[in-house]
Amino acid sequence: MSEAYVLTAEARERVGKGSARAIRRNGNIPAVIYGDNQPPLSITLPSKDVTLKIHAGGFMTTVAEIELDGKKHRVLPKSYDLDPVKDFVMHVDFLRVSAKTEVTVNIPVHFANEETCPGLKKGGVLNIVRHDVEVTCPAGDIPEFFTADLEGLGLGDAIKISSIALPDNVHPTITDRDFTIATIAAPAGLKSEEEEEAEAEAAPAEVEVIGEEKEEGGEE
Structure with a gap:
C-alpha cells in the first residue's frame, strides 16, 4: 500500500467554464470532492503538485489528504481530465473515503x-x-x-x-x-523440444539406410 500524501487546497466559490479557465491561467487546477453522503466541495489545487503526483505513478490507487481551511479530507482520486492537445491536467474528481470504505x-x-x-x-x-x-x-x-x-x-x-x-x-x-x-x-x-528430439533421432537412421542401399548395389 502506498503512503498517503497531503495536498493543500483553496475553496472555489465560482464554477463554470469561465471560472475554470481563469483558475488554470493562474497555475491551479479546479477539482471536486464528493461522496460519503456529504455535499460536494469545489476546490482548486496547485497544478504543479497534482501533475507531479500523477507522473510519479499510483495516483489513482493512493489515498490523499486534502487540507482545506484547516480541515483534512481523506480522499481517493476517481478521475482526471487532460487537455487533448497540450496534455496538461484540466480537472480532478476526488471521492471521500474512510478506512472502511470499499x-x-x-x-x-x-x-x-x-x-x-x-x-x-x-x-x-x-x-x-x-x-x-x-x-x-x-x-x-x-x-x-x-x-x-x-x-x-x-x-x-x-x-x-x-x-x-x-x-x-x-x-x-x-x-x-x-x-x-x-x-x-x-x-x-520456434520448434518444440519434442520436434527437435524427433528430428535428431530420425537423421542418423536415414543416413544408415542410404549407405546400405549403395553397398547392395555395388555387390550386384
Whole structure:
C-alpha cells in the first residue's frame, strides 16, 4: 500500500467554464470532492503538485489528504481530465473515503524473475494479457501492485489470477473464472523440444539406410 500524501487546497466559490479557465491561467487546477453522503466541495489545487503526483505513478490507487481551511479530507482520486492537445491536467474528481470504505480500483501487475524464466530463456515471449487487475478492497488497504512470478514457467504456460497471492481483503471483480494475466508464448518458427528430439533421432537412421542401399548395389 502506498503512503498517503497531503495536498493543500483553496475553496472555489465560482464554477463554470469561465471560472475554470481563469483558475488554470493562474497555475491551479479546479477539482471536486464528493461522496460519503456529504455535499460536494469545489476546490482548486496547485497544478504543479497534482501533475507531479500523477507522473510519479499510483495516483489513482493512493489515498490523499486534502487540507482545506484547516480541515483534512481523506480522499481517493476517481478521475482526471487532460487537455487533448497540450496534455496538461484540466480537472480532478476526488471521492471521500474512510478506512472502511470499499472501493473498486485497478492494480498494476509487476512480473518477477523474467531473467530466470525457462520459457523466456528458450526464446519465448511474455504475452501480457492484463497489465492491471480490477479489484474491490478497503480504501485504507489498496495494494501498490501485484507480483506475478515467472520462476519455472516454460513455453505455453499461463499465469492465472490464482497464481498471484492476494491479501485476504482484496477480491477481483471477475469472479466467474480463473482469468489469465499473461502467457509464455513461443515465437513463430520456434520448434518444440519434442520436434527437435524427433528430428535428431530420425537423421542418423536415414543416413544408415542410404549407405546400405549403395553397398547392395555395388555387390550386384
